[in-house]
Amino acid sequence: MAVLNITYGGLSADYPLDVDYPLTDRDVRRIAVEVVRSGGVRGLPVASLGERAFDDYVVDRFDTVHGGRRIYLRPKVPFG
Amino acid sequence: MDYTKFLGKKEEAVLAYLGGPFAHGKDRRVRVDAPRPSLGFHRFAIEGRVARALAPEESPDLADLPRVRGHHVRGWVTRSSLRDRREHVQDLEPVRVLPAEEPAPLSIVRARRWHSGDLVFESLDFDGDVEETARLRLEKLEPLGEMKGVPASLRLAYGVALTLAVADKLAIPLSVREAAAAGPRIADDGEAAARAFVTAVETRRVEASERARIRAIVEGRRPREPVVARPVRHRDAPTLDNAHLRAEIALDVAHARMLSSRNLGNGNLEVAFEFMGERFTSVVDALSLHVYDSGVCLAGADELVTLESLPGVIREAIETDALVITRR
Incomplete structure (x- = not known):
């Protein structure tokens, strides 16, 4: 079981992903577009979201101590 | 035996029509011609292996x-x-x-x-x-x-x-x-x-x-x-009272350990946490965990992220040798 956490517009929200196969970064971005667009991510009310809204986003992955996986989709930020 | 006498033989029988292309008799199966009847017992005209429904019948x-x-x-x-x-x-x-x-x-x-x-x-x-x-x-x-x-x-x-x-x-x-x-x-x-x-x-x-x-x-x-709307969980109903707990959960699942938090007033929360062996202090919105000051140098882009995604940002900074801590 994985949880996708999407950060958009300064807000973050979780979306459970019941998948038993690895997701590429591209998969994650496409899933995020779909679920945010359709209003399925509680806490991320986005009226209109472009197909490529997450193209420049970064995907971070963390394994949890319980054997699950957290996937973070967040804006790329500059350093320095 | 003269098999031709079976060809084209016509007869009538009461059969149960139970749906599908066929009706069954005692020792045979016949294809039911269109239009097919309603489900139930019907009198059929049978010619060869094809049956045509004539009229509904009582159960035999x-x-x-x-x-x-x-x-x-x-x-x-x-x-x-x-x-x-x-x-x-x-x-x-x-x-x-x-x-x-x-x-x-x-x-x-x-x-x-x-x-x-x-x-x-x-x-x-x-x-x-x-x-x-x-x-x-x-x-x-x-x-x-x-x-x-x-x-x-x-x-x-x-x-x-x-x-x-x-x-x-x-x-x-x-x-x-x-x-x-x-x-x-x-x-x-x-x-x-x-x-x-x-x-x-x-x-x-x-x-x-x-x-x-x-x-x-x-x-x-x-x-x-x-999309199916998700049920509301406790952490989906943020309050100032549960801000500490929500911040702790947000950091914990990203392998960061919260050290302390304090309410700064005006709905802001200061959070001290340890991540990849280093100590960080961030200021976030107590309700949304939206970052105001990440405590690391993000060229003024701190507000793009939240406390939940901040550990990933810090990890990237560490892995690219770009980490600069601005708040202690």
């Missing part, structure tokens, strides 16, 4: 066919031959050609095994005290529990009927076969068990639908199913 004498007796539930019968409740998969069958007035739940049905292998309705038997008592309990969604003299077929029918009644109340579609999976147990335990079972079935459906949806997205297809 079924006495020569094997008899099955059991308890009725939603158009199905739990066979009285049922001895062990684990046999319910084999001992639960639909009954075809039921009368227009649907038999009461748990009534005793006699059926006959038609040539196609289907059960067709023959008659109702008189209920005993046990059926009447069970029916009264069903109206109140009570368990059968330790009620005496309940045959296995009635117990299974009762469990199915109770489960379906609860599913109706919850507006969750459920088939007889689905309900039968837990029928005897629910007959023993009653409405609470039925509610838990029906809810679990619905949860599994939602999960399966969700898996299919995600699979469709990954494969580049448009998902057919709409």
Whole structure:
């Protein structure tokens, strides 16, 4: 079981992903577009979201101590 | 033998039409010509292997066919031959050609095994005290529990009927076969068990639908199913009082350990945490965990992220040798 956490517009929200196969970064971005667009991510009310809204986003992955996986989709930020 | 005399031979017979392309007689199967009749007994004109429905008929004498007796539930019968409740998969069958007035739940049905292998309705038997008592309990969604003299077929029918009644109340579609999976147990335990079972079935459906949806997205297809709204969890209802707990959870799942937090007023929360062996201090919105000051140099882009995604940002800074801590 994985949880996708999407950060958009300064807000973050979780979306459970019941998948038993690895997701590429591209998969994650496409899933995020779909679920945010359709209003399925509680806490991320986005009226209109472009197909490529997450193209420049970064995907971070963390394994949890319980054997699950957290996937973070967040804006790329500059350093320095 | 002159086989040609069988060709084009015409005759009439009363057969049960139970759907599909064929109707079955005692020793043959004939294709039913269009337009196909309603389900039930019909007089057919048969020519060769093709039958054409002429008119509906009353049920013929079924006495020569094997008899099955059991308890009725939603158009199905739990066979009285049922001895062990684990046999319910084999001992639960639909009954075809039921009368227009649907038999009461748990009534005793006699059926006959038609040539196609289907059960067709023959008659109702008189209920005993046990059926009447069970029916009264069903109206109140009570368990059968330790009620005496309940045959296995009635117990299974009762469990199915109770489960379906609860599913109706919850507006969750459920088939007889689905309900039968837990029928005897629910007959023993009653409405609470039925509610838990029906809810679990619905949860599994939602999960399966969700898996299919995600699979469709990954494969580049448009998902057919709409998004299902997620139930509200505790952390989805943020308050100032639970800000510390939510911040701790947000950091913990990203392998960061919260050291302390304090309320700065105006809805802001200062959070100190350890990540990849280093200590960081950030200022976030206490309700949304939106970052105001990440505590690391992000060229003024701090507000793009939240406390949840901040550890990933810091990890990237560390891995690219770009980490500059600005708040201690």
